Amino acid sequence: MTERPKSSYGSASAKESIVLVVDDDESMRRALTNLFESIGLKVEVFASAPEMLDSKLPDVASCLVLDIRLPGLSGLDFQTELAKANIHIPIIFMTGHGDIPMSVRAMKGGAVDFLTKPFRDQDMLDAVVTAIERDRKRREADKIVADLQALLETLTPREREVLAWVASGRLNKQIAAELGLAEITVKIHRGRIMKKMGARSLADLLRKAQTLGVGRIKP
Numbered sequence: 465m466t467e468r469p470k471s472s473y474g475s476a477s478a479k480e481s482i483v484l485v486v487d488d489d490e491s492m493r494r495a496l497t498n499l500f501e502s503i504g505l506k507v508e509v510f511a512s513a514p515e516m517l518d519s520k521l522p523d524v525a526s527c528l529v530l531d532i533r534l535p536g537l538s539g540l541d542f543q544t545e546l547a548k549a550n551i552h553i554p555i556i557f558m559t560g561h562g563d564i565p566m567s568v569r570a571m572k573g574g575a576v577d578f579l580t581k582p583f584r585d586q587d588m589l590d591a592v593v594t595a596i597e598r599d600r601k602r603r604e605a606d607k608i609v610a611d612l613q614a615l616l617e618t619l620t621p622r623e624r625e626v627l628a629w630v631a632s633g634r635l636n637k638q639i640a641a642e643l644g645l646a647e648i649t650v651k652i653h654r655g656r657i658m659k660k661m662g663a664r665s666l667a668d669l670l671r672k673a674q675t676l677g678v679g680r681i682k683p
Contacts, residue, residue: 480524481596482506484553486516486542487531496529499585500592513542521551525603527576527595529588532559532566540566543573552602554595558583612676618660624678626653627661631673 483500485507487493493509500507510516512534528546532539543555557570560581567578576598577591619627629639636654640647663669 481600482508482522482524482526483592483596484516484521484526484528485509485530486511486513486528486534486539487558488512488535489531492531496588499588503589505592505596513537513539513545517545521553525596525600527554527556527592527599529556529558529592532557532570533561540569540573543570543575547573552599554598556588556591556595558588609675612661612672615661615672616676616678619657623653623657623660626650627657627669627673628678630654630657630666631670631678 483496483505485493485496485500487496487509488511490511493511497507497509508519508522510519514537530539530542534542537545539557539559543557546553546555555570555573555575556577556579557567557575558579558581559566570578576595577587579587579591616624625643626639629642634642636647636650639645640650643650657663658666658669661669661672663672
């Protein structure tokens, strides 16, 4: 790590976020902790991948600063294990012995950056802020889907069926014919669906259905 100019990062970057560091070098863990805390970020450090896996991960926007060469499970293998466990925390790799195949594998696995030691403090800070913002956006998108899914589950089986046809672009009379219902009944179902899904308009309802993957009925 090298000296850097005073950071100008705002508190918005640090709010409700945390950096996880996995490195077997105690001096590096201490230096990174000081660096991240200098811009108001919370930090948790671990000496190995298993140590991090045994801990309870914070449910806030976060990123993982991960050394490639670790005792036991390597950083790249840890990246693979996290993906298998459906843990999508953005990763910034660091190494003192980097090579092109390593960096290619890391980036293909979704890493935000691959920094070779000694790296500039500013490069690490830039990578961390980028990673945390990526995780924040992912969490916001996941919450939108989860909230919509909860609304979808309030629909009756028939309402879900009507929603699928509506989202597929069918008119009320076409839906009525498909389902063997009166057209007025379809209209009533649509009204209830709009209310339960909190849709302000048909276009809004269609956007929500698309987000949920509803409406893939073939004509």
